[in-house]
Amino acid sequence: MENLNIETTKYTPGISFDCKKNILEIIGESYPENIAEFYAPVFDWLEEYLGQLKDKQDVIINMELVYFNSSSSKVLLDFFDLMEDAVGNGKNIKVNWIYEEEDEDTLEFGKEFQEDFEELNINLVKKG
């Protein structure tokens, strides 16, 4: 399969999913007017990717979202649900939730996602 690359815009994050290196990155801000339109192809890609992934494969996910609106937060939950299922199926997925030092809201969101997921490994990483 092909890598997925979507350029950053003012209100949608840059997506860089590398299926050879198994590194998935989402970086930027997320507050599109039409949430489904932007994320539908991202989820299509993820389902194909997870479907072809070998057992015990290491995957690193780097998420660096400076700001996301409330409907994007629902999308992030769906995203982590997919990953949690994949972990349950024997994949080795690690999420780095990257936040700016002063951005307590993004840190708080990261902590709340940690609480919601038992098997998925979500690390809170302060941007240095």
Place this chain on the structure above:
Amino acid sequence: MVVDKLYSFKKDLSRQGVFFCFSGPVSQDLLVEFGTILKQKIKLEMPRNAVALRVFSMVVEQAQNIIHYSAEKCPKDNKAGKEEELSIGIIAVGYESGHYFVLSGNVIEHQNVERLRKRLIKLRKMSKEELKKHYKEQRRKGPDIISKGAGLGFIDMAKKASRPIEFDFKTIDENYSFFSSKTVI
């Protein structure tokens, strides 16, 4: 408006602490631009970045509420379909007693007033801990990504606000009311 009233209009806004006010059709591109300029302004005044980001997040949620839910549209009887429609509302941002605040208003149909009022009263009674729990529950059972939003906007704002969200409904005519809300950061 008569030309010599503009200055008193601006002074009125200033007296009430308002330093930004927009009334008219709101679009995604517009909210990005005024969100950005507000973030810039607040960063210049406030040493803590988090405050600017919080004001920005409230403005985005409120402006997107107007885009998705305002019953005042332009043109009024649009036959070209939803895509062509503009949603009208008002957003004001200000500073008083050491806190930034965001005011937002738009027209809604009478039939939606009670449901919205109940939701907002419920949020006003919740502690931070309860709001966090409520947010997580609603996010978990919320509509999928096909819908316009996740219905989480007001809970998110209540979580981030320093005091309960204030709101008001005014009857316009037999079909419509005007909904206003104020969130304090």
